[in-house]
Amino acid sequence: MPIKLPSTLPAYNVLTREGVMVMDDELAAHQDIRPLKIGLLNLMPKKIQTETQFARLIGATPLQIELTLIRMSDHEAKNTASDHMDSFYRTFRDVRDEKFDGLIITGAPIEHLPFEEVSYWDELCEVMDWTQTHVHSTFGVCWGGMAMLHHFHNVPKHMLDQKLFGAFRHTNLAPASPYLRGFSDDCVVPVSRWTEVRQAEVEAAGLPVLLGSDVTGPCLIEDPAHRALYILNHFEYDSDTLKQEYDRDLASVQVEGAEIEVPVGYFPNNDPAQTPANRWRSHAHLLYGNWIAEIYLTTPYDMDRIGQEQTDLRG
Incomplete structure (x- = not known):
């Protein structure tokens, strides 16, 4: 089954060319099934790139997905055209009376700020509390996951002396988890952050770590009590996303003598002139496909019941 997207959304043509099954509103209306309603709260500056990345992953399952693009109510995007935001995004204020089977809260390039100093923190706290009554399963990504942990x-986030940047190998710590169904014993995950959460503090909160690394720390964390997953790294990244970030960092260096480290384990032979290979795509599809499958197995058919049942509906 396809993911339902507006035919004028840039992701529609991109995913169609890639062979991802997509459908517009007219075709979806002829299918007598209830699609899974998934929201994407997009906090990233490159909105179009991010929405395409996540649509690609959640649209690759056998289920019909209805994707709703959401933004913070009073925060204006600076890097995406206003007509795109007006055409395809709804504010949280507009959707907060609705129920969702799933919600993804993306990362945001504001790691250096204490959470409470983020301009939209109060509304994001409202969003996170709202998920407990209006969303069946929430997926917090990178800063979004750290925000939910906090x-x-x-659970605090800690600033690092050096950016964790590259494609790092992670260990499968919970092979029996339904979210890691089909996973290898280890896998490569793109990492790009200046902050971390620490294993001991996550464990002290009683949360199981599903994927982790001795170098980069916890990666995938489950929060059963809040029906949530937190991933602190970026399975959704395209093959060249880390290269784009590396090129951006090189171009933005203004302090004489400053050095930008080449992403670890990313370029062949550690040579930025070579084209990086994507070594995480299959596991990315597995993880988000497993998340969608778990939602399908446990979400109420009657969406009014979402948020009323706190236990695993599989019994």
């Missing part, structure tokens, strides 16, 4: 469990 909000629900008071």
